[in-house]
Amino acid sequence: MLRLVMKRLAGALPLIFGAAALVFVALETAPGDPADLLLGESPVPPEVRQRVERVYGFDRPPLERFASWTLDLFLRGDLGWSHSRSRPVRTLLSEALPATLRLAGAALLLHTVLGILLGVLSAAWRERWPDRALSLASLLLYAMPTFWLGLMSILLLSHVVPLFPASSMSSVGAEDWSILARWGDALWHLTLPALVLGAASAAGMARFVRAGMLESLGQEFIRAARARGLGSGRLLWRHALRNALLPVINLVGLSLPILVSGSLVTEVVFAWPGMGRLTYDAILAQDVSVVLASTMLAAWLVVAGNLAADLAMLAADPRIRLAARRSGA
């Protein structure tokens, strides 16, 4: 297993570096230059513009800047400087990543629990009205753009019925409250964005689980269990679901990077100070160092998600374990 992990991580390095290089090329070929964005529309003397370009290194050739960023990263572990936020990129990431993980983690939990629950119920009531209603709801949720879902949920649950806050991670002055109140406040702020991010992807998961359950329910061992007089609940939740869960484990692992990258829109809509908003703002400001670092982090998450899914499959399915042992992985 350790060999598998090492092999995957070593194989991921060129992938991650390649992703960063591609993003750099995309940013460099975009029209305009960051000095224009920094200085805005109002007139400034040419010498001020030259000074800005020199101090922030915008006057250096792109290849030189990328080489310098790469060397700093590999030799000193330095992710660079954000000229749009005037902070080290490492500091910005360390502030934004926990916020994103909190949101994506809650969304992943919702995505998994809701997806499995709805998928199982849908399969249990196959072709009856609850199944059709759940299928329709799943399809609608799946088809809705996240930003629209976010805006509608703010409109309904923050303004029409003011149940949840429309933005931010905490209330003003929450840092002075007791731990319990702070936790409650954090949960209150987390609910709406996590619902929006998790519910839409749970709809896809529910469809996936339903298909797996139907396949599972049609198999011989289920018929045999039913013939032995096993209760329908036990049959559904313990036998059919366990068998249908293997591909779901894979899907959950792959969902992590999708949720993290998908949080970009949700974070912008809910003013959630995470990686998504950081990257979005950095792209608009052509802040290359931040975009490169967040791209690499997202690429790492894809690799980690894949790896976690593979390891979970290994742990859950003896057939895969055996095959892996035979192939020497």
Next chain:
Amino acid sequence: MRSPLARRCAGLTALFVLVLVLIVGCADPPPAAPGDEPDSLPARGGTAVLGSITDVDSWNEYLSRQSFAHFLLRRLYLRLATESGDGFDRPDRYEPMLAESWERSADGRSITFRLRQATWSDGQPIGAGDVVFTWQAQTSEHVPWTNAASKQRIRDVVALDDRTVRFDFDGEYPYQLADAVEGGILPRHVFGRVPFEDWATHDWSQEPVGSGPFLLERHQPGHEIVLRRNPRYFDETGPLLDRVVVRIVPDVVNLLAQLKAGDIDLLMGVPPRDAHRLSSADPATVAVVSFDTPSFEYLGWNCARPPFDDPLLRRAMTLAIDRRALVEDLAYDYADVGVVPVPSRWWGAAEGLEPWPYDPEQARRILRERGFATVGADGRSQGDGPVLELTLLTNAGNQLRQDSLVKIQEQLSRIGVKAHVRSLEQRALIQQASRGDFDVYLGGWSFVGQVPLDTLFGSDHVPPAGSNVVRYVNAQVDADLARLRQVDDWQEMKPLLDEIQRRIHEDQPYTLLFERDGLVAHGPRLRGVTIDVPADPLARLERFWIARG
């Protein structure tokens, strides 16, 4: 099978609802409308919550490029003196801040400031050495301060003793005091620890030593800024608020909803349409305050590209645009029709110049004289020349500009001009405009300090050498600008400024659309909101207070 699950679900739901009810129930009751309670005396204490769509880009004034950051930084680092906001009929007068007094030398080439007895927030005295250090930073080639030009005519800054400092200029001129006091004074014992070469890559949010009424307590990028009262602020009456919290939400609709719900107390940069809605729909709950801000929206004509190299044709375009209607329909009267690109309330603004009227008939006549076909008021074609076609550019993502262009397109079509509207991403627009590859574009200016007529209209300031993007060339204007640089007295400057503006008005390199007001909205909890300094809505932040109850 379903019963236990259902029971558990019901239990969890009940618990969740209970938590929600507790949280919602513990929230403050909605504040009373301003009219519900009699005006009371300003009270000390409390936290004001401000909403902003932009974040602070740097906590060093000399590295920051955002106006919002400057609104806050000016509350952290005081200047020697500050504008009184009365520069309507003569250059601004100044009120003492860190300097308690100043005097000009007999030859007019020096100003000597006497600093007040005050300390930094860490207890260190504020001295002449800090002023000298700040000037060194402002003029350092390693510090990319966008307003560095204001220090060009200062030859030296000399500390005469601990509390006396002299500024020496290369000559006498009207803006000496404005140039000397531009920029907050920095604590040398804190900022001096970092060499100027490293300023651009230093995290200044970790240096919370200041001289102003507030100090930076915390900044979580993209989320929240917290300022707290400076206990060592020289003015013992001090700020009335204990804390100012800025909530950063990148969506103005969201912020407006929070303002109406009482979650935030003050919102800056309110769009005109929303200001109109707020003030007409719910004036008892939300108050809208407009203030002077020298910012313009304009159409810039490419004076180097035929047929727009003809001043009379450019004037015809201005005559064809009903700018009053734009102000009423799009800016909801929170703006004035622009005349020339200088603030109309600036002392240097030319008197007697009126905006060109909306006169489509005269516009048609000029077009026909230049060989273009037009369309009459009755919709019939006039003349047999070609139709004038042009492309109107602006940046994507600015709704006011997009709406303006659609209206302008329709108005131009009434005289037979075929306008194509195109929105470009901001960077692409700047690049295309700098290259001179455009007919006309809609842009905007905000002036900080003096109006840079030189760099906007001087023929030697065509990009990349300057900001004369429209490539305006007028030998007489060039000569007047050169003479203006030689004049020392503001009363002698005035006729020259008038003449330059008159020529620009005649030539119309820019069609000024609006001169916009700044707009803020505040809820009933926040009192004492006075905005009397142009372009600085938080200038009197220390006098803002929170109503009790």
